[in-house]
Amino acid sequence: MLSVEHVTKRYGKFTALEDISLTFENGVYGLLAPNGAGKTTLIKMLTTLLFPTEGKILWKGRDILEMDGDYRGLLGYLPQEFGYYKNYSPRKFLRYMAVLQGVERKTAEERIDELLELVSLSEVKDKKMKQFSGGMIQRVGIAQAMLNDPKLLILDEPTAGLDPKERVRFRNLIHNLSHDRIVILSTHIVSDIETIASQIVMIRDHRLYCCDTPAHICALLRGKIFELPEGSVPAEDQLLLSERQSESGTCLRIAAETPPAGAVKADPNLEDTFLYIYRDDRV
Numbered sequence: 001m002l003s004v005e006h007v008t009k010r011y012g013k014f015t016a017l018e019d020i021s022l023t024f025e026n027g028v029y030g031l032l033a034p035n036g037a038g039k040t041t042l043i044k045m046l047t048t049l050l051f052p053t054e055g056k057i058l059w060k061g062r063d064i065l066e067m068d069g070d071y072r073g074l075l076g077y078l079p080q081e082f083g084y085y086k087n088y089s090p091r092k093f094l095r096y097m098a099v100l101q102g103v104e105r106k107t108a109e110e111r112i113d114e115l116l117e118l119v120s121l122s123e124v125k126d127k128k129m130k131q132f133s134g135g136m137i138q139r140v141g142i143a144q145a146m147l148n149d150p151k152l153l154i155l156d157e158p159t160a161g162l163d164p165k166e167r168v169r170f171r172n173l174i175h176n177l178s179h180d181r182i183v184i185l186s187t188h189i190v191s192d193i194e195t196i197a198s199q200i201v202m203i204r205d206h207r208l209y210c211c212d213t214p215a216h217i218c219a220l221l222r223g224k225i226f227e228l229p230e231g232s233v234p235a236e237d238q239l240l241l242s243e244r245q246s247e248s249g250t251c252l253r254i255a256a257e258t259p260p261a262g263a264v265k266a267d268p269n270l271e272d273t274f275l276y277i278y279r280d281d282r283v
Helices: 039-046 090-100 105-118 134-145 164-177 214-221 270-277
Strands: 002-011 014-024 027-032 054-059 075-078 152-156 182-187 199-204 207-212 225-229 239-246 249-255
Touching: 002 039, 014 039, 014 054, 014 199, 027 039, 039 152, 039 182, 075 134, 090 105, 090 134, 105 134, 134 152, 134 164, 164 182, 199 214, 199 270, 207 214, 214 270, 239 270, 249 270
Parallel strands: 014 207, 027 182, 027 199, 075 152, 152 182
Antiparallel strands: 002 014, 002 054, 199 207, 225 249, 239 249
């Protein structure tokens, strides 16, 4: 179990995060907030790349800073952009990373083969990565993060720049990895976590806004989401969330306390809730 207890991070007079308290257990947690809201700051503290100004982060009751290398041995981390050698093959790169992580050679060879199979790269394990797509590189990144069979896997904006097919493959992979470990996935792309995260963590105004299931978060807007036909003009008290194409043309998706004339009631989704919660934010 990973616990964040009243953590604050300041940079001089600027407060990036304030009084954050969270508890993580096995499963997928989606860390969802707009760019600049503090997601990466929290990720860097969880990976010991930054230290809290106030508060503590505990692994099974032990301060992760006092655990030092013992904690990092439990951790797998894929940063938003991870460094790799383009002229290395996946297998050569993973061997190199295994040495850096102190994984025994025989164990590393077995683990590398398993991981390349897991991320569907066995057939290209000896090809140079300069020939790879962005999705394939991200799968190599997942493999390197899993080398030590971590109990805590942290992924920072892992699907940025991936095409839809690669993003679906990535989500399926993360779901399969989450059964016996904590997976924390930081993103501002709602669809990446809506179907796989058991809990959504939202940060607003540098504080914890909520940590709850997608269903409970969406319930915030139950009975308040409507669709209007093309050409409609939302009133001042109606929030325009998005537009979509339907068989009858363009529809306006809005949030309102009472149904507007001519509106069709719709079920709220996580994107609706995200846009509603952060409607006034300028981060």
